[in-house]
Amino acid sequence: MVNISPLLSVRHLLALSLVLNVSLMLSVILERAKLEERLNLHPMKPKQINISPLNGDREVADNGEAILNLDHGDPTMYEKYWHRMGDRTTVVISGWQFTSYFSDPKNLCWFLEPELAEEIIRLHKMVGNAITNGYHIVVGTGSSQLFQAVLYALSSDTTEPVSVVSAAPYYSSYPMITDCLKSGLYKWEGDAWSFDKDGPYIELITSPNNPDGFIRQSVVNRSGGILVHDFAYYWPQYTPITAPADHNLMLFTISKTTGHAGMRIGWALVKDEIVAKKMVKYIELNTIGVSKDSQLRAAKILRVISDGSGLAHRFDGETFFGFSHRIMELRWDLLREAVNKSRIFSLPNFTPEFCNYWGRVFQPLPAFAWLKCKDGIEDCETLLRGHKILTRSGRYFGVSPSFVRISMLTRDQTFNLFVQRLSRIHSWNEER
Amino acid sequence: MVNISPLLSVRHLLALSLVLNVSLMLSVILERAKLEERLNLHPMKPKQINISPLNGDREVADNGEAILNLDHGDPTMYEKYWHRMGDRTTVVISGWQFTSYFSDPKNLCWFLEPELAEEIIRLHKMVGNAITNGYHIVVGTGSSQLFQAVLYALSSDTTEPVSVVSAAPYYSSYPMITDCLKSGLYKWEGDAWSFDKDGPYIELITSPNNPDGFIRQSVVNRSGGILVHDFAYYWPQYTPITAPADHNLMLFTISKTTGHAGMRIGWALVKDEIVAKKMVKYIELNTIGVSKDSQLRAAKILRVISDGSGLAHRFDGETFFGFSHRIMELRWDLLREAVNKSRIFSLPNFTPEFCNYWGRVFQPLPAFAWLKCKDGIEDCETLLRGHKILTRSGRYFGVSPSFVRISMLTRDQTFNLFVQRLSRIHSWNEER
Incomplete structure (x- = not known):
């Protein structure tokens, strides 16, 4: 009995342990399957x-x-x-997220997700293409919406329509966007090179330029004008970054920065608080803010770019x-x-x-x-x-x-x- | 030895099995941690x-x-x-998704995600609040943008500004949205009850009405008018669904249907192809389409609602x-x-x-x-x-x-x- 008893006991333990092994193995398999399933809630196409x-x-x-x-x-x-990049830039959004219109009620731009604001600042600092210190960030449904917000902000207090100009060849959408609603606030006046009308004007400076890729400066050179810099392409894959830009009104877009055109996310760096507030007002009237799902995703993607592109890895x-x-x-x-x-x-x-x-x-x-x-x-x-x-x-x-x-x-x-x-x-x- | 050998062998097996137990337990813990981590790529707040x-x-x-x-x-x-609802409505979006502006290039509304279109039709059929057969779906960045798209679509060919009216009390944003850009295409003319101007007009009918909740019909009752039905609140949590609506132009929004205001997703059901095309043109000029991340998420949430609310479960x-x-x-x-x-x-x-x-x-x-x-x-x-x-x-x-x-x-x-x-x-x- 002395011999048999411990033997049985050890055998029992072995049996128990084997049962536990099988159960644990099943558990591992199930957890993996669960993980796969969760990651494929939206099946890849x-x-x-x-x-x-x-x-x-x-x-x-x-x-x-x-x-x-x-x-x-x-x-x-x-x-x-x-x-x-595989899963590194995957985002997971729960059903309960984003029932509110508000992202950050105390911020001037109350629909801007704080995470996105952080990552925008961080990326500009790392790339060195724009100063962010002392600027308000206004997020938009792409930079087209921000362009319209700028037009509204710069013309809503004027008595006559403000002239909108850009040096030819200019971005083909500017004339259509400016004039599509026949606004009494602003009016497309065409090529900035030949512009000679009196009164207030807005000069759009796309640099590098769409369509021709050249770096641009203002060409009108007159008082009473406000310059708007569209920096959609001022990123190091397209053009040498010669200095951090520090103009009053600068527009950027995720579409041309990271390639995520389907997100419809852009941002403006705006020096003047009153202009920034009016831009926010326009976006409130136009679309009551900007998709928070896309803002969250944009933040994630910018974070991964910044994380991976620090000084040590830049040339990789x-x-x-x-x-x-x-x-x-x-x-x-x-x-x-x-x-x-x-x-x-x-x-x-x-x-x-x-x-x-x-x-x-x-x-x-x-x-x-x-x-x-x-x-x-x-x-x-x-x-x-x-x-x-x-x-x-x-x-x-x-x-x-x-x-x-x-x-x-x-x-x-x-x-x-x-x-x-x-x-x-x-x-x-x-x-x- | 005969007694000892099997004993040792069983003991060895037990030891081996226990080691395997520990290793499997660790594996289960690690898999769970991985799952947690994946599901928390965006940490819950x-x-x-x-x-x-x-x-x-x-x-x-x-x-x-x-x-x-x-x-x-x-x-x-x-x-x-x-x-x-926990994870049932969670969406996972990979970094490589949505680099294109286009969702469905062959569709009249080329920026509408086909999955969302499907789920919109399915939900309307299940709830019975609107006819979808024979309608074009136009997706918008919330229904505010769709309202502006409608104004553009209905007025872009007219020679004089189209009057825009709604019976008081009317939605407080209508006057501001209509007049903010001083458009030459349309003009806010206030309370539809007292409207007596000649010429073309657009009457906005919000039903149930915002702010007062009453079901509404047109009040102007004159030729030359186009009716736009804002059905943001025509859902069974708010009001009895008495018949499927089948007007020419009907607006809906996710914000008030499912409560996801932060998504900025709305849709229009549009009978006339030319009107639908012009609305699409406006959204192209205004924001070059609508966030695909939010469209994907909206589709998922509508799908979960429809899946769970079939006839058998309706009263649950x-x-x-x-x-x-x-x-x-x-x-x-x-x-x-x-x-x-x-x-x-x-x-x-x-x-x-x-x-x-x-x-x-x-x-x-x-x-x-x-x-x-x-x-x-x-x-x-x-x-x-x-x-x-x-x-x-x-x-x-x-x-x-x-x-x-x-x-x-x-x-x-x-x-x-x-x-x-x-x-x-x-x-x-x-x-x-």
Whole structure:
């Protein structure tokens, strides 16, 4: 019994322990399954990963039939980077979040999520492209809404409509947005170079410029004007960061910073408190604030960029700006090569500048290519459309239709087909 | 040895099994921690659960000092329900999602997420409050933006400004939104009851009405008018659903349907294709579409409501509409009791109607209380402000300041303090 009893006892313990093992193994399997399920509450759509058509076009091996839509600045180029980052930028939003209109009732911009404000300041400090100290942050449903908020803020107390101008070639949406409601507060007056009307005016300065990529300054140079700086493209993947900008009114957008155009998040840095308050009032009247889901997501993505791009890691190709800058360099090399081959097109030439962020000199790599048709070709958009390449004509930007604007931010496949096809166009009448 | 060997062997097995137990236990703990971490990528803010101040006020036991802000229709009442639902409405959004401006390029409303469109149709069918067949869905950044899109769509081809009217008391934001940009396309002309101007007009019909909760019809009754129906409150927690609405232009909003005001999602059901296209154009110019993160989240929440509210479960208090309807009944009972006690206030009396959704007769339970001060008290807002109850004066709604609008959708604690405090107000000069 002395021998049997402990033996039985040990055997019993073993049996118990084995039962526990099985139960624990099941538990591990179940927990994993639960985790998978939770992370897939919104099932991934494989069609969105690589084979998603851009604006309806089919991306296939080039038989010349695929329509390449480069009209919009749809920043789908960035999708690949965010795929690589896996779960690092995933956000989880619970059903009970955001029942209130208010994000931060005591803040001048009461619909701005404090986390987003923090990350905006942190990113500007790290990149060195804008001063944030002494500025109010106003968040908007993209920078288009902020542009309208600025127009309202700068004109709501005037007796006559304020003139709105921008040097041609200017962003094609400015005239339409300004005049679509026939506002009595402001009026589009076109090209700033030829502006000579009396009275108050607003000059829009997009720098680097959309469509042509050049760094810009005010051109009107007269009293009574208010300058609005659209810095959508003043980021180190596109252009050398030469100094932190410190103008009175500066606009930025997530769409062109991180590539998340579907979020509809932009922000303004505003020096004057009264102007900032009026902008907030406009956004209150227009949309009663800005999606908090997207603000939360934008904050997360900016945080991951800042976390990964500290001084130690800046030059790593795996950082966001490192990756994006490398792609832009590659694409501009390919485009210039294709343009040289084709002989009937030309591109702007940029002066290389020293970039404080990268610590080296480089030539601007704009988000749009501003292509000119030579050889007396008057309508470049129509020429390219004949080759199933959709672009935006210079006439929408206040200049000659011998120019077109071409998005450089499309997915790889579309971009590669585009440069291939462009390099084979040698004259107006040529067969493809 | 014969006895010892198996004994040792069993003991070895036991030891091995115990080691495995420990390792598996650790594994379970780690998996759980991982799950917690993933689900907390955005850390929950406990302050938002129950003790979050509404618009900055502190909710404490009533010493008469807490400011009760019932000015805005902030639907924080719903937070409790969504908390109870736990993870069922959680969404997970990966970093690579939504780099494109486009949701569905082939759809008339190219920025509408197809999942949201599906769930909108499904919910309307289940509730029976609107016909969707033959309508275009246009999504907006809340219904305010859709209202502006409607104004643009209905006036962009006219030569003179279109008159915009609504029967008083009308939603206080209509005049400001209509006139803030001094548009040459449309002009606020005030109370529809006294409208007698020639020319085209738009009549806004909010039904149930904000602020007073009554069901409404057009009052102008003249040719040349276009009717816009704002159905923000035509849901079964607020009012009997007597028939599916089938007007030309109908507006809805997530804020008042599910309580997610922070999402900024609304939708329009539009019969006329040309009008729908112009509305889409306005939203393109105004904000280049609508947050896809919020659209995804709205779709998920509507799906959970529809899944849980099928015919079999409709009368379960745990369904969304069951829960919300019960709270509204309770709140209106408490409010009517407090008003009876105070003697100097009155509330509208509603005719009970048969509700197709609930299959029974009930009296409307509006999202706002339209309170009137009696006894010659001319400024009800000031009276209540003296008791630290913030409301919105009747004068903003085009009527007498003896009325105030009071939100019924605040958190429990604020609402309970409000009815307690209201029941103790007996006259203008009385001490609290």
